[in-house]
Amino acid sequence: MTTTAVPMPWALRLVTDRLPVGPPAYASVVLDGVSQTAVYADASGRVVEMGKHGTSRTTGTASVSGGGDGQQPQPQTQDDNTTDYESD
Known part of the structure; x- marks a missing residue:
């Protein structure tokens, strides 16, 4: 019986451990x-x-959008959220 070796996919040779194992x-582990x-x-x-x-802490950001020509800017409105990650 003859067996044919299946070639390893070329990308597998690029894989390395990122962290020590x-x-x-x-x-x-038990639950208190x-x-x-x-x-x-x-x-x-x-x-x-x-x-x-x-x-993680999420904060809202606000911006002022202007009116048309000759009009005053509109009040600030929350238009986006930003997530900030910090370690304890």
């Missing part, structure tokens, strides 16, 4: 019934801090 920093948050523990059962997550 390793074991997770935790061994188990009081705070309703996840509690991460290592293999010894000690609680592991998993870091903080960023917070």
Whole structure:
């Protein structure tokens, strides 16, 4: 029986790991019934801090649109939203 090797797609040779691959920093996750948050523990059962997550904040932006020739500008109105991400 003869087998034919299927060539690997050319783009796969360009794929690399972006982050180092390793074991997770935790061994188990349980839900704390009081705070309703996840509690991460290592293999010894000690609680592991998993870091903080960023917070997004959306703010409205306003602009003044003018009237026709010879007319006064119109009042400011909210016409767009901007999302800003910051870390905790």
